[in-house]
Amino acid sequence: MHSGQMIKNALKAKKGTQLDLATAIGCDQSLISRYFSGTIEVSLGLLVAMIKHLEINIIEATTIVEQLRGDKYARAVAKLRTRYNQK
Numbered sequence: 001m002h003s004g005q006m007i008k009n010a011l012k013a014k015k016g017t018q019l020d021l022a023t024a025i026g027c028d029q030s031l032i033s034r035y036f037s038g039t040i041e042v043s044l045g046l047l048v049a050m051i052k053h054l055e056i057n058i059i060e061a062t063t064i065v066e067q068l069r070g071d072k073y074a075r076a077v078a079k080l081r082t083r084y085n086q087k
Contacts, residue, residue, distance in 0.1 A: 001067070002067065002071050003047065003064050003065075003071050004035040004037065004038055004041075004042075004071075005038070007035070007036070007047070007054070007064065008036040010054045010056055010060070014054055014055075016054075018036070021050060021053060024053045025046065025053055027046065041068065041071050041075060044065070044068065047064065047068055048065075051064065051065075
């Protein structure tokens with residue numbers, strides 16, 4: 001599960017919408033949608049804003065932040081592999 005899915009699950013548990021979240025943290029709803037689908041990764045600052053808005057506890061928040069780091073690392077490795085045609 002990538003970090004976007006983790007935030008999506010937290011939003012669903014709070015019965016919020018992507019638009020609610022986007023409005024609360026000052027970004028575009030399409031950015032939230034792309035993040036939830038795994039199309040893009042967000043900045044740490046934006047992730048922290050989501051965590052604060054959703055009132056995610058510190059243990060879950062730490063897990064999500066670590067997953068974001070893992071997501072970014074995996075994306076960078078995939079780009080390098082594609083660039084050098086390696087599996």
